[in-house]
Amino acid sequence: MEIEKARLISLALDFGFDEETAKTGLDHLVHLYGDEGQEFITVEHCGDDFLVALAESIKGNEDWDDLQTLESQACGTLADMFDKDVPNNHIPAVDANAKKNLYIIHDSPEPQKRQNFMHLDSSSDNEDEEFKILEKSSIRYPPSGSKRVSQVFLSTNSFLKFETQICDYKSNITRDPVSSSSNISASSGTLNTNETLSYEMLQSLDDIELANVVIFGNRIFRPLQHQACSEYLKNRDCFVLMPTGGGKSLCYQLPATMQPGVTIVISPLLSLIQDQIITLNLKFGIPATFLNSQQSASQAAAVLQELRSDKPSCKLLYVTPERIAGNLSFHEVLKCLHLKGLLAGFVVDEAHCVSQWGHDFRPDYRILGCLKQNFPNVPVMALTATATQSVRQDILKVLRIPNATVLEASFDRPNLKYEVMGKTKEPLKQLGELLLSRFKNLCGIVYCLSKNECVEVSKYLNEKCKIKTVYYHAGLAARQRMAVQQKWHTGEVHVVCATIAFGMGIDKPDVRFVVHNTISKSIESYYQESGRAGRDNLPSVCTVLYQKKDFSRVVCMLRSGQGYKSQTFKLAMEQAKKMQQYCELKTECRRKNLLEHFGEAFERSVCRYGSSPCDNCLKASS
Ligand SMILES: Nc1ncnc2c1ncn2[C@@H]1O[C@H](COP(=O)(O)OP(=O)(O)OP(=O)(O)O)[C@@H](O)[C@H]1O
Ligand SMILES: [Mg+2]
Secondary structure (H helix, E strand, C coil), X not given: CHHHHHHHHHHHHHCCCCHHHHHHHHHHHHHHHCCCCHHHCCHHHHHHHHHHHHHHHCCCCCCECCHHHHHHHHHHHHHHHHHHHCCCCCCCCCCHHHHHCCCCCCCCCCHHHHHHCCCCCCCCCCCCCCCCCCCHHHCECCCCCCCCCCCCECCCCCCCCCCCCCCCHHHHXXXXXXXXXXHXXXXXXXXXXXXXXXXXXXXXXXXXXXHHHHCCCXXXXXXXXXXXXXXXXXXXXXXXXXXXXXXXXXXXHHHHHHCCCEEEEECCCHHHHHHHHHHHHHHHCCCEEEECCCCCHHHHHHHHHHHHCCCCCCCEEEECHHHHHCCHHHHHHHHHHHHCCCEEEEEECCHHHHCCXXXXXXXXXXXXXXXXXXXXXXXXXXXXXXXXHHHHHHHHHHCXXXXXXXXXXXCCCCCEEEEEEECCCCHHHHHHHHHHHHCCCCCEEEECCEHHHHHHHHHHHHHCCCCCEEEECCCCCHHHHHHHHHHHHHCCCCEEEECHHHCCCCCCCCCCEEEECCCCCCHHHHHHHHCCCCCCCCCEEEEEEECHHHHHHHHHHHXXXXXXXXXXXXXXXXXXXXXXXHHCCCCCCHHHHHHHHCCCCCCHHHHHCCCCCCHHHHHHHC
């Protein structure tokens, strides 16, 4: 009994609880089990309950974030966008000027015409004349009734004009670079409005390459994007594993624009859907809409009606999984689209949500196998940036796509430098000094565990360190959150102190640092959150400020989360423990630890002699 008591105390200390709390908790446990139950007081039998009791004994001090609020508000935003426009053409009217630039596809190219889909209309021009690619937002789909359904309108002019200045454009078109970093770091990969391409060079591209340039404004493909698009267009199931910021969205958005009909995208969160829909409609001019159970009945009915029409205007329909799980009218619409040959494909984004071994399991994702069952000939593409080997197997099984083409890029982000710093006795002062000494005037995120921590950290940095920061959590009103995002995106403020609510959909290219003021709840979450850094592939730093005590706060948060009932609590604790182990690595390579967590074999020398070695590799080589 005494040995078991000592083991339980040591367990509590390991999880960051202080000795006094642990001893009081143990006394309660002994009292609870009484004399007859003493043999049950073991780590194996009641360790988890003991930790839960400890977490509950100290809960109440912190204000955990509630992502549900964020979801309801995202639904509100989307509903507002579509409400104004649904009766006419299903394009959101966020920006009246942008809307003027959009035409709806009233016809789609036939599959056999794909070869010519991106045929460029130069009929009214001298063939030799060189043409200029204009802004992405001015790319048009053909107006209603146009016979040239395969035409892409690049400007308001009645004919296209391209100017050539780039002499060796061809050498910049890269389908599958062996090393992503060398190719992409050479340029951002995105065309500037003043960059121009020769007509011949455009002609030499295949359809997928041309769509990448013309519709998405990208100069090159990132690793595996071209193959993913090509496989999916051949109606093959695909499983795409790419790192955070690797460009997974393009793998399905591009094929969606090249096929007749509608591609159905299942995404777990409305906040993510909101971002995608705004980007597609307003930046690329690709009609996309959404369906969700929180929408009003009339909004949903309008979307369903449009989908039942002979030529639905939208190319991508985003849905949350519960739509698929239990909605008869939606199933009937899918059947109707399929009969007309207009069900182009299914996409399961953030596919790790399928697996209960994943860090973000969504029970509604389990039902998605019915897609392949009901529509065996319609291709399914699953995408994720965070899947261990067991999660991968689970995804293929649950989605019923055992023969999918697996397109797997390394999860490594070579430009990210991973490091952990032990917290000092004055952690806020330490944070301020870190930001001032190493990240002055650079764009970054300071992740905090709770809402009150965000506010406190932001206030300290503003007042004591004179670093201009803003804070962001799900408890802010939608308008306040938008204001924060805007200030950050425009560079008015460089640093945001945020909960994980700020991770979703954040796609700012030049985030130079991500500091975790408190550890993440799992390796997967950490990989996702730190993955907001360096999406332009330039060197960036991911720092964790660590102290054991913070781990007990993570336990409290896990306990308080609605999803963490007793059966999943254990799994969550195991995942949190791995994050703790990552932080406590003394000499081992952190990059190797992260990648091996996802089942990727990794040579330490790659980190050590790479462009951004982790702190332990740096120490080892000095
Ligand atoms: N070929 C390309 N050339 C240039 N930029 C690209 C290319 N492909 C994607 N991008 C840009 O890279 C950024 C990240 O892309 P995307 O959001 O699809 O990443 P992701 O893989 O889905 O990441 P996450 O796992 O974080 O969701 C976007 O801003 C996108 O426009
Ligand atoms: Mg994504």
